[in-house]
Amino acid sequence: MAEQDLPGLLIMGIGGTHGVQESLAALLKKHFSVITMKELLENKKEVGKKIQCIFVSEFRPTIDQELLESLPNLKVIGNSGVGVDHLNLKMISNFGVRVTNTPHAVADSTADMGMALMLASARRLVEGSQIAVSPDTNYFAADWLGVEVTRATLGIIGMGRIGYKVAQRARAFEMKILYHNRNRRSQEEEQAVGACYSEMEDLLQQSDFVMLVVNLTPQTEKLIGKKELGLMKPTATLINISRGAVIDQDALVEALQNKTIKAAALDVTYPEPLPRNHPLLKLNNVIITPHIGTATVQATHMMAEEAIANMLSVLNCQPIPSEVFPQ
Numbered sequence: 327m328a329e330q331d332l333p334g335l336l337i338m339g340i341g342g343t344h345g346v347q348e349s350l351a352a353l354l355k356k357h358f359s360v361i362t363m364k365e366l367l368e369n370k371k372e373v374g375k376k377i378q379c380i381f382v383s384e385f386r387p388t389i390d391q392e393l394l395e396s397l398p399n400l401k402v403i404g405n406s407g408v409g410v411d412h413l414n415l416k417m418i419s420n421f422g423v424r425v426t427n428t429p430h431a432v433a434d435s436t437a438d439m440g441m442a443l444m445l446a447s448a449r450r451l452v453e454g455s456q457i458a459v460s461p462d463t464n465y466f467a468a469d470w471l472g473v474e475v476t477r478a479t480l481g482i483i484g485m486g487r488i489g490y491k492v493a494q495r496a497r498a499f500e501m502k503i504l505y506h507n508r509n510r511r512s513q514e515e516e517q518a519v520g521a522c523y524s525e526m527e528d529l530l531q532q533s534d535f536v537m538l539v540v541n542l543t544p545q546t547e548k549l550i551g552k553k554e555l556g557l558m559k560p561t562a563t564l565i566n567i568s569r570g571a572v573i574d575q576d577a578l579v580e581a582l583q584n585k586t587i588k589a590a591a592l593d594v595t596y597p598e599p600l601p602r603n604h605p606l607l608k609l610n611n612v613i614i615t616p617h618i619g620t621a622t623v624q625a626t627h628m629m630a631e632e633a634i635a636n637m638l639s640v641l642n643c644q645p646i647p648s649e650v651f652p653q
């Protein structure tokens with residue numbers, strides 16, 4: 327099909343940080359006539375009419391009423407990534423526009439990130455790295471011993487696709503795995519990774535590492551607050567690879583300052599990035615990474631491929647592999 331006959335697709339958020347933009351754009355151009363935000367803004371009336379899809383390539387572009395009103399033929403927003411808490415699903419659906427996400431593409435890279443944070447915190451990797459490059463060469467590892475992940479207890483909160491992948495990895499570390507989820511997994515699935523279903527309270531009390539892998543919804547906002555942190559062991563570490571707002575951050579700062587828990591390792595915060603004077607940035611028992619759970623070459627490509635398949639299904643009136651709905 328000639329380029330001008332392909333369905334118009336607006337890219338939002340590209341030009342970011344992953345270093346694969348060119349190849350990503352090339353992938354999209356095989357199926358769509360790709361339109362940038364700049365091109366839309368230059369000629370809203372004409373260009374707006376051509377756009378049938380929006381591809382969201384990074385986390386937080388603004389898709390508001392005004393933008394939707396300027397795109398009369400928009401049919402689908404293909405979100406790259408699983409979390410859609412940055413999109414107003416109800417408002418979008420009122421325009422008759424579908425929203426899709428990419429739960430398959432993100433699972434491995436995000437689970438890897440959870441393991442990386444757990445290991446980094448347990449073995450004090452960031453501190454170790456800072457010591458290794460500091461001018462002071464007179465250091466003793468015995469002064470900053472880590473703990474072993476092997477055979478420790480891991481509590482996974484949220485046992486969807488990513489949580490399950492974390493469990494698969496943790497099994498290789500001979501960890502005792504507890505999990506809490508809205509829906510209990512089947513016996514076969516539990517046995518395959520050696521995971522035991524647990525009530526939240528028991529999980530928090532027993533785990534050496536608590537990993538958050540839930541979607542952010544009104545039900546999970548501030549799921550971990552003062553009370554939950556108070557149930558955790560003083561030797562436990564909290565790891566968050568979901569969304570920052572799942573934790574009451576003020577309560578977390580207090581728990582870390584008072585050593586109610588030992589440490590935290592966070593790929594996500596609220597807001598992102600944190601203001602530079604935020605107390606979390608001043609604590610040495612915290613590791614923070616800049617929301618890079620899916621920032622791999624492989625995941626970025628797979629997300630684009632999954633989003634393309636989703637968007638084409640909508641345009642071709644076929645069953646949509648991964649659609650998300652307003653609650």
Ligand SMILES: O=CC(=O)O
Binds near residue numbers: 407408409432620
């Ligand atoms: O944060 C990453 C995602 O939502 O996939």
